[in-house]
Amino acid sequence: MTSLPWLDPDELWFPSPEEALDEPDGLLAIGGDLAPERLERAYRSGIFPWFSEEQPILWWSPNPRCVLIPDEVHISRRLRRTLNQEHFRITIDRNFSGVIRGCAEVREEGTWITDEMEQAYKRLHRRGLAHSFEAWNDRGELVGGLYGVAIGCCFFGESMFTRETDASKVVFVHVARQLQAWGYALMDCQVENSHLISLGARCIPRKSFLTILEKNIDKSPGHQQWILEKHWTRAER
Template sequence: MTSLPWIEPDELWFPPAEEALVDPDGLLAVGGDLSTDRLLLAYRNGIFPWYSDDQPILWWSPDPRCVLIPENIHVSRSLRRTLNQRRFRVTADQCFSRIIRLCASIRAEGTWITDEMIEAYSQLHRMGVAHSIEVWNQDGELAGGMYGVAIGRCFFGESMFSLETNASKVLMVHLAHQLQAWGYEIMDCQVESSHLLSMGAQTVSRAEFLSILKSCIDKKATQSEWTFTWQWPS
């Protein structure tokens, strides 16, 4: 930790993402705060916060980076059958507070989504920058959800949960199709997982990720608002 740059709360800056450590992969800086200005600066530069209650704020930019190009979403035959059954309905920005708190609470291994993080991203939501995606079952009960940050034509997925089988996969398919329709060029998944890779995500080098980010972060997407209800076409 002693060799990492320390950011004072009144200093709005980050070192270049390329200066992140190799071990642990992507750790870039310590300190600062979770003000909206700092979070927006972080995302625009391929950086995100990730830390636990007993740590200072840690800032990361891993290499490689896991990303999903919306049009590359993979729909398996079994998932297609689930989608065609229309067992789930997908919405956006219907209950952001509930989604982020469920993302924080249902992980048995603990969470990095501290109360401070919840308040910071709730403020971004009030600004129209952070968004929730909800999956509802046929009884109108919440079956899964995700929250993330949208800037330009980039969507940065932060956390996702599933309360029913296939709910998170249905969410990913619907979100990818909606992002594609709105002109989004990339969905940042941060760190790879077998689930994300099975859905069509891929890993790219940090340099490639930053290049993609630079090309589309200032482009305007076509949606007028994030509130929507989307159903899989039969």
């Protein structure tokens, strides 16, 4: 079995993503820490952390990579009807803590958002790198959301949750439309699943993903602050 490098918390580096294992797909390194500087370096390099409570920190760069090109978001007829009914109010960065807690709610299979991970992304949020999109119902309750990391013209989606039917899908569409309006090149979805594919995400080779990253990670997006620029009209949906 190929041995993986153990990262020293005092040394800020990562091996090349091309050195990641084929099985399990994309496992690249172990250890280090979740300091903001290391997390930013990881995302800039096409790497992300993903581990369970009982595991050390594991770093990944899978091949292929699941991504959404913002203007390729797919809206089914049913979802379009939901969008047109405007059941949910969408906001940005109104309740980052609530969104990450919603994503961490224990499911039957457990959660990978440990307390350590939660605190790490809250630190990124305070630095203006991590952001949340929220869905609120007409009673003012947080019923869905998505959070991720924004660097340059790339958005790295981490997790989303829903407490009411279609709330997370509505949030996902708003994220895609907002990123498109701001000139973002992609939303990284990391690992393929049927839910993401149904919304327009697709898998591309890791090499292609890294090329897109290199071209866009230092670009300035077409906005100054993370605020909801507009509510999309029915014609635009």
